[in-house]
Amino acid sequence: MVETVPGDAAGDARPPEPLRASEAVLAAEVARRYYLAGESKVEIAGATGISRFKVARLLEAARTAGIVRIEIVEPEGVDGELSARLRRAYGLRRCVVVDRGDDAPRLRAHVGAAGADLLVDLVGPDDVLGLPWARTVSAMLEARPTLPRVPVVQLSGSMVIPGETSPVDMVRVAAGLTGGEAHVFYAPLILDDAESAAAMRRQAAVAAAMAEVDRVSVAVVSIGAWRAGHSTIHDAVDPAVRTAVSDTGAVGEALGVFVDAEGRAVHPELVDRMVTIDAERLRAVPEVVALATGSTKAAAVRAFLLGGWVGSLVTDRSLATVLVRAAGA
Template identity: 40%
Template structure:
């Protein structure tokens, strides 16, 4: 067979296989060769440049893009999943991804701190189980309509074989500072909050400091909101507020919170922060800037917002 004829055969076999979807067996019969020869012809077509294969994953599966975003933020890892058609669909996608990240980063013997959000709660249900480890409840309970709370989540971990739990038997927000201080001194609560000083891994949620972005925001007083606004608060994590640079914003709210502090999270070697929606983007970025988070799990909308903030002249 002459070179032009062989080249034509390479083109025809490649077109039949890659464009028309013919099987190697059908192509072999068509050209009077064996299917092993077809495989060799297809390999030759790729090696010679007759066939060029380009794989372009969607943005949420673009590993290189996620790595670029992580590098730009200074995060260890950023995991981006597709945004759903509604909040519930997005939360489900993000929760599945969070469950995978938690399973990968929680070997036996780990001490894990778990905050609460609807996404974290859903992720734990997708998780199934953990190897023997300690799970520390990082915040008191904040019941939300249609969802559970941190105490219920801790009970889920308690049912796992080999998992020890450190509960916080308190609401997240207590009515006044003196009552909150008393709750923090209770033996079991103090043990859990002290245990938060020696975590290997923490899982927290970051929400925008708005009435729709945070489950804590609707529970605070007008004075606390005004103090938060004056301090430049843009996001909330476990009832603690911070600004666009990740700096802690101290308000009267802090004295009413029974839960982990931002300083404790900053001292934790690995902190996985989860959030979704465009309004969560600024808070997730700030959590990394302030050293609160080392790993982000988010949706496409939040990732796009972080990219826009990074591209902005003032970023």
Template identity: 40%
Template sequence: MTGSTNGSEQQVVDGMSTQHGPRVGRPPHQTGPEELVQTAAMARQFYLEGRSKTEIAEEFGVSRFKVARMLETALNKGLIRLEVRLPADLDAERSDALRTRYNLRHSVVFTSTEQDTGGAETLTRRLGAVAAGLLTEIVADNDVLGLVWGPEIEALGPELTVLARCTVVQLCGVTPLRPADANVVEAVRRAASIARGPAYPIYAPLLLPDGATAQMLRRQPGIAEAVSQFHHVTKAIVTVGAWGPGLSTVYDALSDTERAKYRRRGVCAEVVGQLLDADGHPVAPELTERIIAIGFEELGRVPDVILLADGAERAAATSAALKTGLFNGIVTNTAVAEHLLR
């Protein structure tokens, strides 16, 4: 015999026993009461009080890496629960998905379903309210805010109650089917009043019968003054029209023959009087000379251009508008967002 042991025979390798005997080594880690209360204190300081991991580590006499490990373990085990709560009418997931997909700086999607009551007018009012909230956030002192004309902007006006001191400019004429009086530019005047800044409204139609008439109107003192402000605009709110009755100012202003002609040429959207095909390419350059509105070249130099779009019937038009590359922000509803993400 070469030798014997007291008790059962065993071999030990690197401090750990083989299967022939009881296990020797460090027991599995158990989170004790002290670690639990320390983790809770660290979490409170880090997530609620805004203290850094380095500051917490110094207080508890541990390394910053241990603090990070304890917080991560606590999250994984459910000891800490983080919740992101938004108002029920905002869709955080789709908002961020649109921001990522289209490389946007601003992206806000509000919830809507086919079962929502109130129809298109209610949807437009909700769009206006959300857009007004966004303007309150992003407009800074000395900005020049540009607003197109449209029902969405009219809905935005009454919801706008706070705005930084800025200049407000109307970016296009109005529909010729309504009288060009103070009511159609009320949103521009209201915004300027709230912002305590000058207003530059445009009392003229968006689309004129011919280029000569449009050129004459552009030289009128009030209109010329507004147009001269286009290259100063720093933030713009623009709507999109679809190619159908009641969905586009230009569509409603044209004859049936012209509407059919442009439809055959692939028009599916209208942005500040410019007609676009599904790929976002301008389709009717001949209309440009008849329009009183900011041009795409000027709009492309504006640092922040926000697109407002509501209703499933404008989904394809919204997609075309985003493909122009003019927009770095959007406010829209669930139906449009789902189409864009597909």
């Protein structure tokens, strides 16, 4: 992309006057020092014997005359412009839109890899990392991010899904990458009733691991839409429970935290049957990174963005496009 610089006068479409040969030589030298050598305008002024104001004018003239052309090359597989639009539209701190992959497994792999890169930038030696079970989060760990030595905390109980890893497995893999301590517990995510879930949460091993959640400073979540095939929790409960959740206005969930279309937390009876982080504790995590793929999840992801639950988002181009349009950006 070549940057075009307008003339000095607003609305002046006349071509700029060509630089004299001596000015062109000086403009090229100033540009080399500024853009290639990284010298400041004050340093260039001192070295060339001209004022810093003339340095600024020469830099502008060099760009206008085509001596300097600025080209921005997007990183491979990332849509930088769409990432910036989506970040601004929802007030995110960070946003990465992946522009590759044409089926669900490949999208998850690419979004997971981009999430791993983002995690490397986010996690420092004083952080505590929190992880749930999710296919995209699993893909993130498969990218093997190089992380500092930090503790890793399990955020939710397990669901038995053939061929899939459990949150215990994922936390241990992550702790193996960091070299830090793994805080895990063995408990199902969903129990038959609220009393059983409360008893499970009181068990010493579960309570000790869940107490570590309050220390989590960076959490990674995957957002599910409350519809068939787009939330493992939705698919694991019977139709009556699905309807009861829908009746609360829930459009999506993350870690069993349910939100309505405006991003407000709702509390269906199902929540009381779960062993997982609750809405208040998720809200208290300083940095929540969401991984999401597929435009069919747009309403759910938008809800979490509107509600301010997420500080960083990694997603694919199809979902990002729908989200930007929905924001009118």
